[in-house]
Amino acid sequence: MSKNGPIALIYHTLFVIFMLAPIVVVCWVAFTPEGFLSFPTTDWSLRWFRAIARYPEFISAFWQSLGLGALSSALAVGFSVPAALAIARHRFRGREAFTALFMSPLMIPYIVLGIAFLRFFTEIGLSGSFTGLVLAHIIVVFPFALRLTLASAIGLDRSIEHAAVSLGASEWTVLKRVTLPLVVPGLASGWALAFINSFDEVTMTVFIAGPGTATLPVRMFLYIQDNIDPLVTSVSACVIAITVAGLVALDRAYGLERLLVGRGHDGR
Template sequence: MNKNGPLALIFNALVVTFTLAPLVVVCLVAFTPAETLTLPTTSFSLRWFHTLFEHDEFLHSFWISLGLAACSATLSCLLAVPAGIAITRYAFPGRNAINALLLSPLLIPHLVLGVALMRMFSLVGGAGSLGWLLLAHAMVITPYVMRQVVSALAGFDASAEQAAISLGASRATVFRRITLPMILPGVTGGWMLAFINSFDEVTMSVFVTSPSTVTLPVRMYMYATESVDPMMAAVSALMIALTAVAMLMIDRVYGLDRMLVGRTG
């Protein structure tokens, strides 16, 4: 079948429509003035956005999720950059095992991870701690940064590093002034991708949060078990907007096409 034929275009249009339709419906429902999740709506209103900002617990959870995502993504970069350099450039015993360990959270269901981490945190006395929650999120999102760093290093020309070393530059100087700037697009793209996944994480977080460290997705889940009204659509619309902005930033900084190649390569 011709890849550019009318049937291929129709198929692609149907896939895009099927993917985006639920997001569009949620965003439209967020602006309804009605008491229930109804569509179509007779008019548009910001009522439920005003209601959302009147709930202090949602605002508190939002700031927790925002700070947690930023810190866990940064921690993942601090771990993934040296690990990616070591795995890509050096041959040492256990290299494949370390690589598999760092990527293993992609293969393990988050439900299983949540139960296991909840049990481990309770044994070490860290249940409900924000620090342990940070480590849990960093563990889950590190593979995303790892893939981007490895992808950036795969096409890296080491001749500039060798020239700098031959001129007397130290390893630290070479990394700071040559290696890091050249792989910075990959690191930045990995950080943003990790930020998005941490901010949206709910399955694992349900098991390791406490009443004082409830993230926004967990707060939404808890609220939805008690009441389903358009305020949930308003929260979802804001999260969709935040994710869309982050993806646009990834595209501008790194390029979504390069990111997808890095993930499938």
């Protein structure tokens, strides 16, 4: 294969700078010792990181996001497994329509979902509740969970299960000892991708989160609406650091290429 020429490498460098610039700037400004936004700063301090501790709403929002992400992703994976098995292994009437329905949260603008959920939850009395947030987040992350569980269900070589059956394993044993262990990596990566998407979601959540249930991105968004100051940069820097740590861990565990691109595109 031919290599990238010097022009290509210069272009690539500029492109990477473009992609990283805003993220680097946020982290940089977070270390300012000043009481106002000043960039570029040459001095640095942890003053604004310590300041986070004095704003309990950010801390509680963080835990809120963490719990919401973990729970809704787990439930989404739980709902997606039987659906993935049906789609991957059976040819039945309406299969494409069901798949399209389950993937539809990717197609529907989140702003529309947010409005629909707000209307719906207000009617049934779940407005601003944690239950409502969980339900909404299950829907929003469902396509991500389904895509990866589907990929692992499709990737599963059925002759492996047939081999187990021929060796005398019961259906239950096959499921427990062969099928599940083989799909667990797919489930785990599906959960992880769902979790990240839940953790970052702001557009839909901003409509349905109440004062007591606001997630971290919602808090940050509402804060920025009023004022941009070094506090919100230090909070953002923490979010970025956590995400990067999570990404590196995920990359080590599964390979991010695979996770982001997905292997089976049957579900789309």
